[in-house]
Amino acid sequence: MSAFTHHIFICGNQRSPGHARGCCDADGSEQLRTAFKAEVKRRGLTPLVRANKAGCLDQCELGPTVVIYPQGIWYGNVQLEDVSRIIDETVVGGKVLEDLLIADELLNTKGGTIQPSSSDDSAAETGAK
Secondary structure (H helix, E strand, O other): OOOOOEEEEEEOOOOOOOOOOOOOOOOOOOHHHHHHHHHHHHOOOOOOEEEEEEOOOOOHHHOOOEEEEOOOEEEOOOOHHHHHHHHHHHHHOOOOOOOOEOOHHHOOOOOOOOOOOHHHHHHHHHOOO
16 A cells, blocks of 8 residues: 555544643544545545544644644644645645644644743843843
8 A cells, every 4th residue: 555645633632621721622522533534535535645533732722733744734723614625725735724824833832822942941041141
């Protein structure tokens, strides 16, 4: 079998209601994953495109989160109505959707805000700049 052209990971992490970091699949219904899987199948994109549930992708404040590999495209605040557009424009058309794209500088920031670099942290701790 050939390698996947696109492997779509859909965060299915659940947290308790009111958790400070939020939750990508609050009701545990996996609706987003199910919609991606159905759309991939409907368009006959299998076996080269695969959609899977992922555990926490650690982009909680920006979720629901979807990442597409091997391209490394991170989408945030993905809703059911975005699924067909992601398949049409990104998977089939090769276009990155700027309105859903999580900016590189926001990835892994815990809170969805730009964090100072480690050198800035050191300067802040010592009072130097």
